[in-house]
Each structure stands twice: as structure tokens, then as C-alpha cells.
Amino acid sequence: MEIKNGIPVSPGVAIAPALVLDSESFRIPRRFIRKDEVDTELKRFELARTKAIGEISDIRDSVHSTAKEEVGLIFDAHLRMLDDPLITREIPEKIKTKRYTPEYAVSRVFKKIIKPIREINDAYFLQRVNDFYDIQKRLLRNLLGQRAHDLTELDRKVVVVAHDLTPSQTATLDKNMVAGFITDVGGATSHTAILANALGIPAVVGLGTITGDISGGDVVIVDGKTGRVIVNPDDNTRAKYEARGQGYIDREKRLADAAAKAERTTKDGAAVNLYANIEWDDEIEFANKLGADGVGLFRTEFIYSKYGAHPTEEQHYETYRRAHGLLEGRPLTLRTMDFGADKFASEVGLEREENPFLGCRSIRLSLRQPHLLITQLRAALRAALLGPTRIMLPMVGSIEEFRAGKMIVENVKGDLEREGIEFAKDVPLGMMVEVPSAALTIDSFMDECDFFSIGTNDLVQYTLAVDRNNQYVANLFKHTNPAVLRLVKQVIDEAVSRGKPVSVCGEMAGEARFAMILLGFGLREFSVGPTAMPELRTLLSRVTVAEAEALANKAMALCSADEIAEVLDAEVQRLLPSEEFGE
Ligand code: PEP
Ligand code: MG
Numbered sequence: 061m062e063i064k065n066g067i068p069v070s071p072g073v074a075i076a077p078a079l080v081l082d083s084e085s086f087r088i089p090r091r092f093i094r095k096d097e098v099d100t101e102l103k104r105f106e107l108a109r110t111k112a113i114g115e116i117s118d119i120r121d122s123v124h125s126t127a128k129e130e131v132g133l134i135f136d137a138h139l140r141m142l143d144d145p146l147i148t149r150e151i152p153e154k155i156k157t158k159r160y161t162p163e164y165a166v167s168r169v170f171k172k173i174i175k176p177i178r179e180i181n182d183a184y185f186l187q188r189v190n191d192f193y194d195i196q197k198r199l200l201r202n203l204l205g206q207r208a209h210d211l212t213e214l215d216r217k218v219v220v221v222a223h224d225l226t227p228s229q230t231a232t233l234d235k236n237m238v239a240g241f242i243t244d245v246g247g248a249t250s251h252t253a254i255l256a257n258a259l260g261i262p263a264v265v266g267l268g269t270i271t272g273d274i275s276g277g278d279v280v281i282v283d284g285k286t287g288r289v290i291v292n293p294d295d296n297t298r299a300k301y302e303a304r305g306q307g308y309i310d311r312e313k314r315l316a317d318a319a320a321k322a323e324r325t326t327k328d329g330a331a332v333n334l335y336a337n338i339e340w341d342d343e344i345e346f347a348n349k350l351g352a353d354g355v356g357l358f359r360t361e362f363i364y365s366k367y368g369a370h371p372t373e374e375q376h377y378e379t380y381r382r383a384h385g386l387l388e389g390r391p392l393t394l395r396t397m398d399f400g401a402d403k404f405a406s407e408v409g410l411e412r413e414e415n416p417f418l419g420c421r422s423i424r425l426s427l428r429q430p431h432l433l434i435t436q437l438r439a440a441l442r443a444a445l446l447g448p449t450r451i452m453l454p455m456v457g458s459i460e461e462f463r464a465g466k467m468i469v470e471n472v473k474g475d476l477e478r479e480g481i482e483f484a485k486d487v488p489l490g491m492m493v494e495v496p497s498a499a500l501t502i503d504s505f506m507d508e509c510d511f512f513s514i515g516t517n518d519l520v521q522y523t524l525a526v527d528r529n530n531q532y533v534a535n536l537f538k539h540t541n542p543a544v545l546r547l548v549k550q551v552i553d554e555a556v557s558r559g560k561p562v563s564v565c566g567e568m569a570g571e572a573r574f575a576m577i578l579l580g581f582g583l584r585e586f587s588v589g590p591t592a593m594p595e596l597r598t599l600l601s602r603v604t605v606a607e608a609e610a611l612a613n614k615a616m617a618l619c620s621a622d623e624i625a626e627v628l629d630a631e632v633q634r635l636l637p638s639e640e641f642g643e
Contacts, residue, residue, distance in 0.1 A: 061293050064267055066242065067534050068287035069253035071591075072262035073305030074240025075298065078291075079218035080167075080276045092159045101155050105162035108202035113142055115198065134191070141195055146173060163203050164276070170196040171272055178269065214238065219280040223271050227251040227403050231339070231365040235259050240282035242270055242289055247537060249517040249567045250529040251402055256284075257589045258339050264289055266531025285643070307643035312594070314641060319351065319594035322601035326579065330605050334597060335393070335587040337565055340366065341379050344386035347590040351597065354390035356587025357452075357513065357565040358383065360436065361397040364404050370432060376439030384447035391448040393513070393587075394440050395492065396433055396465075398422045398454040402529060417527065422455035427464050437472040444484035451487055452513060457495040459504055465489075466508065494518035494566070499547040506558045513587065514551055516566025520544050539568045540624040545577070545616065552581045563587050572599050572636065573628040579605065580612025595636070602635045 093101050120135035141147065146169060154165040174192050177185050214237035223244045225233075230252045233241070238261055246252055246265030256263035262284030274280060274291055281290040281301045285308060290297060325331050335356025336347035340363075344355065363371045363379050371379070383392055399408050400421025406412075413419035426433040440451055453465040469489055476483045493499050494515030502512070516539060521528040523544050526536045538544070548564070555562035563585035568574045570592030578586070579600065588596060611631055615624045 061297060062273065062291040064270060064273070064289040064291070066264040066267035066270070066287045066289060067246065067248055067253075067531060068263075068284050069246070069248055069250075069265050070256035070259075070261055070263040071285040072240070072260070072308055073284070073301050074219055074262040074280075074282040075293075075301060075305070076217045076219045076239040076280065078221045078274045078276055078278045078280045079214070080271060080274055081220065081222040093155070093161055095159070098156055098159065101162055102152055104203065105151060105155060105165070108162065108199050109142060109147070111202045112195070112198045113139060116142070138191060138195055141191070163200060166196060166199050166203065167275065171275075174272060175269075178272070219282055221271055221274050221280070225252050227255055227362075228365055228407060230255040230259070231362060233259060233261065235261060240264075240280075240284065242267055242280070242282055244268055244271055245529065245531055247528045247530055247534045249520070249537065252529075254337075254517075254567065254589065255339065257591055258337075258343060260591065266534055268531065304643065311641060311643050312591075315594035315598055316350065318641075319597035322597050324351075324353075324597070324601075326600055326605055326608070327602055328604040328606070331584065332579070332600050333585045334593050335391075335563065335565075335585065336590045336593070337570075337587050338590075341383040341386065343590065344383060347593070348386065350590050350593040352390070352590065352593060354387060354448075355383065355392045356563050356585065358392060358394050359398065360394055361399050361403055364397075364399075364407065368407075370408065370435070373435050373439045376436050377443050380440060380443035380449075381446055384443060384449075387447055389447055391450065393450045393452055393490075395452045395454050396423075396426060396436055396440075399432075400425050417521070423453050423461055423465060424455065426453075427461065427468075430468055433465075433468055434472055437469055438476060438481075438483075441469075441472060441476060441483040441487060442481065444487045445482060449484065449487050450490055450511060452490045452492060452511075454492045454515070455495060455518070456491040456493075456505075457497045459501075459508070462491055462505060462509060465491075490561075492518075492565070493551050494522070496523045496547060499551050502551045502554045506554065506560060509560070511561040512551060512555050512563075514548055514562070514564045514566065516544070516548065516564060516568035519547060519566065520568075523547060538621040538625070539571075539574050540615070540621040540628065542616070542619055542621065542624070545624070548578070549581045549612075549616070552578075552583050556582045561585065570596065572596065572632045573625065575599060576603060576608050576631055576635075577612045577615055577628060579603065580608035580610070580615075595641075599632070599635055603631075 116135050116138050120132050151165045151169050154160045154168060155162055170192060174189055178189050214234055217237055217239045220238050220241040224246065225241060225243055240262040243265045244267055253265060262282050264282055264284060264287050267289060278291050279293065281293050333353040335354050336352040337357040338344060338347065338355055339359045367375055400410060401416045405416060420428060456462045466489055488510035490511035490513060491509050492515040493502065493512050499519065517528055520537055520539055524536060524541055526533045528537060552562055564578055564583055565587035569578060569586040570588030572595055575586060575596055586596060615627050618624050
């Protein structure tokens with residue numbers, strides 16, 4: 061039994077055999093062969109090795125003629141490794157004596173080679189690790205003769221173990237078969253994490269080396285609340301975690317019951333709206349069950365994952381029509397497509413960028429390729445006749461960007477008018493506040509922008525220079541950093557004083573500890589993942605505005621993110637005591 065700790069991103073307990081995907085999404089099964097298969101499997105391995113030698117020799121020869129000698133030397137080293145007894149003897153030995161499949165033998169032997177080198181943690185040796193990974197991949201590719209494993213076609217429950225899962229891979233996970241997932245990399249507000257929550261799949265990310273430590277078929281426990289991962293648990297541990305999983309489910313139920321009975325106001329009667337963040341229209345049914353007041357953030361780029369290509373105007377329209385149908389008159393805030401960085405960048409044909417989070421993502425991409433935005437806006441404006449709609453531009457960093465977006469909206473209206481197509485003329489146009497430059501100059505947007513929604517996931521990332529997807533700096537990603545809190549407060553203050561609607565739609569709004577400080581800042585619209593709603597509704601109904609304001613003042617007087625977090629946690633414990641809501 062082995063215990064690992066990572067970053068918890070989606071609560072719940074999963075217990076199932078591991079399906080390990082290597083960094084190219086090869087599936088490495090644990091499979092044993094029969095005695096009479098040994099010779100054939102040995103030949104298969106030898107064939108894969110010979111093929112790898114041939115491929116590397118070709119590359120070496122071609123770089124010798126075009127590149128510097130050092131580059132060729134790298135491939136000479138790869139060739140030597142393929143002749144090393146660890147590979148030529150140990151792998152066949154495992155096939156013969158342990159009856160491992162060649163794939164499994166390769167992955168076991170490479171794990172054995174790589175682990176101690178990685179533990180040295182020296183830049184030179186880490187570089188060598190990459191060489192070993194390279195060779196391992198080449199062998200596996202030759203053995204498997206196929207590329208990425210399709211996670212949509214699983215025939216039994218598994219815990220997916222991967223170096224990383226892209227948002228598009230996560231989006232297509234089969235919820236009924238993927239009991240949980242764990243990854244080497246990632247952060248708490250990564251889109252992969254957000255999707256795990258939306259799909260209700262327990263997940264832990266940022267485990268560092270988990271793909272190297274687990275083999276296909278190992279039984280894995282994933283505790284998505286604490287971030288603990290247990291490999292091959294003993295019976296007692298397994299029973300303990302089964303009970304814990306039930307405990308989480310019971311807690312969710314108690315919170316849902318409490319929320320259903322709770323006032324939809326604060327304790328002293330201030331109205332608070334809880335809107336849902338969604339990626340797909342069908343999430344609205346779940347959000348409705350939990351009492352959502354509408355949708356505050358529809359991440360429309362995920363429509364892409366449904367169609368696998370840029371959605372047509374009709375596909376957009378159909379999606380929004382369905383959303384309005386499910387919302388039955390409650391409001392829908394459509395964020396225009398936020399492509400780029402970690403979301404669908406390669407799928408939509410974006411060039412690789414050195415620094416994609418600072419590159420051509422989101423509104424920048426929409427302004428560069430306006431036809432994408434125009435298609436979406438036409439559908440959104442037409443569908444707005446079916447229910448209250450707001451359109452929101454993401455990642456706005458300057459007034460020029462907002463104006464450019466607004467101009468496109470006005471042009472689209474003009475086109476629809478000329479074409480005699482019916483559309484809603486009075487759809488409010490707002491913006492996400494998720495770039496510090498916008499937050500700092502928020503006053504200059506007030507005359508031209510109809511509403512604001514603070515995207516704290518990106519705002520924290522850009523304010524603190526902390527990549528939201530990077531597990532190595534996850535400990536620095538702090539919503540309670542005073543710089544972040546000041547920016548958030550400034551935006552809420554300005555919007556409230558100018559009578560403009562303002563919400564927070566980043567993950568911050570959905571966490572009990574942060575919700576109270578936001579309430580104290582004057583926020584009355586929270587847009588959160590549906591699973592966060594019951595806890596939030598219960599909490600907000602138990603606190604008065606005066607209490608929240610006092611808490612906010614106390615927190616803002618402190619200069620340490622950790623001290624602020626402590627103050628906020630104590631208040632959550634007071635309002636949602638563990639005797640009532642513990643697991
Ligand atoms: C945010 O950045 O806070 C946000 C809500 O947008 P996304 O998470 O989709 O980037
Ligand atoms: Mg964002």
C-alpha cells in the first residue's frame with residue numbers, strides 16, 4: 061500500500077483499478093501472457109526494438125547532415141541505450157519469467173530505470189530522464205501500433221491515471237466508467253479541475269510522478285476532498301474509504317436539504333442570487349434541481365467539444381434554444397468563446413505559442429478571427445428572443461478591446477437587421493474582469509459596459525504571476541492574497557456605486573470561506589459550479605450583511621494571505637459546524 065498527496069479538485073471517493081495513460085495517452089495494461097505465448101511475445105518485443113533502432117538511426121543520419129554534431133550525439137546515445145542489457149536482457153527476462161506482456165515489461169523496466177534518476181533531482185540527470193521517456197515511447201508506439209487511447213470507450217469502471225488530461229479529453233470522459241482521475245500536473249482552478257467538478261468525477265491533480273508510480277490494474281483510492289491517493293490499499297483502508305465516500309454523499313444530501321429549506325436571502329433579508337457556471341446546456345437540469353437562479357457563466361467554448369469543430373450558427377442557436385428551454389425564463393449569461401491557452405488550442409488550429417496564457421487567447425483570438433465571434437453572436441442575438449440573455453466578453457484588458465468587441469456586436473445587429481432576421485435588440489453586453497489592467501481601471505468601463513463578472517481564476521493567475529495549471533506553484537495561488545482582494549473589492553465597489561450589476565464567476569465565489577468576504581464587499585450575485593450551491597445557499601442564509609462586512613473589514617486589515625484565510629475559515633466553522641455538516 062502506498063499513499064500519495066496531491067491537490068484535491070473534485071470531492072468524492074473513487075475506488076477502482078487504474079487505467080494508466082502515459083504522456084502520449086498510450087494505455088499500459090497489466091496483462092500476463094500464457095506460457096505458450098512467450099516465444100511470440102519475445103519476438104514481438106525484439107521486432108519493436110529493432111524498429112526503434114532503425115527509426116533512430118534514420119533520424120541520426122538526417123540530423124548529421126543538417127545539424128550540429130551534438131544533436132547527432134543525442135541519438136547515438138539513444139541507440140546505445142537500446143543496446144543496454146537493461147533493455148536487451150531485463151525486458152525479455154520479465155516476459156519469460158514473470159510472463160508480462162512486452163508493453164507491461166517495458167513500462168515496469170523503464171519505471172525502474174527512471175525513478176532513481178529522477179530522485180537525484182539534478183538538471184543534468186532530469187534531462188537524461190527525458191531521453192529514457194523518449195525511448196520508452198518509441199518502443200511502446202512500435203508495440204502498440206496505435207496512438208492515443210479513446211477514453212470514451214471503456215468497458216469497466218476505472219480510475220484514469222494520466223500525466224495530464226486536457227480539458228477536451230476531460231470533457232469526453234465517460235462518467236459511468238471513469239470513477240475518478242488523477243494526474244501528475246495541474247492546479248485547483250485549471251479547466252480540467254473545473255470540468256471534473258462539473259462531471260461529478262472525484263479527482264486529484266498535481267501528484268508529480270503518479271504515472272510513474274502506478275501500473276495498470278493496481279487498485280487506486282482517490283479522495284477528491286483531501287487530495288489523498290492510495291495505491292493497492294489493504295482491506296481495512298479500503299473499507300474506511302468506502303465509508304468516507306458514503307460520508308461525503310450523506311453530507312451533500314444534508315446540505316441540499318438545508319439549502320432547500322433555507323431563505324434565498326441573508327439572515328437579515330438581503331437578496332442574494334446564486335447562478336450556475338456551466339459548460340454544456342444539459343448541466344442546467346442539475347443546476348435547476350439545486351435551485352439556481354439562472355446561468356451566470358456559460359463557457360460556450362465547450363460547445364466545441366460536442367461538435368468537434370467550430371460550431372455553425374445553427375449549432376450555436378440550437379444550444380442556446382435548449383438552454384433557454386431548460387431555464388424557463390431565468391436569465392442566461394453567454395460568455396463568448398474563450399479559446400486558446402489550455403482550451404482547445406490545438407483543436408481549433410492555433411499555432412503553438414511559447415506562453416499561451418499570455419498569448420492569443422480569448423477575446424484576442426476573437427478579434428483576430430472575427431468570423432468565429434460573428435457566427436456565435438448571430439446565434440446568441442437570435443436566441444435571446446427566447447429568454448433573458450446577456451452576452452459577456454472574456455479576458456478584456458483595455459477599453460479598446462471592449463470597444464472593438466462592442467463594435468462587432470453592433471455590426472452583427474446591423475447585418476441581421478438588413479437580412480430581415482429577427483433578434484433581440486436590447487441584449488446587455490458585459491465583460492469578464494479577469495485581467496488586472498481591467499480591474500485597476502474599472503472606472504473607465506462603467507459608461508460603456510452594461511455589467512461585470514469577476515473571473516478570479518484568471519485574475520489570481522495574472523495578478524500573482526502564478527500559472528493556474530502548475531502544481532509546483534499551486535501553493536502560491538491564493539485567493540486571499542491582499543492584492544487580489546483589493547482588486548476584487550475595487551471592482552465591486554465601483555460597480556455598486558455606479559449601479560451596474562456585478563458578479564463573481566471564478567471558483568472563489570463557490571467556496572464557503574471566500575463567499576462571506578465577497579458578501580461583505582457588497583457582492584449579491586454569485587456564479588458558481590452547481591455542486592457548490594447547496595453549501596453556499598445554506599451559509600449565506602445564516603449570516604447577516606453586517607457580520608459579513610465586519611469580517612471583510614477584519615480580513616482587509618491583515619496583510620498575510622494565510623492569516624486572512626484563517627479568519628475566514630473560523631467563520632465558516634461557526635456557521636456550518638462540523639457537528640452538523642462534517643463527513
Ligand atoms: C475565470 O477566469 O475566473 C473564469 C471564470 O473563466 P475560466 O475559468 O473559464 O477561465
Ligand atoms: Mg478566465
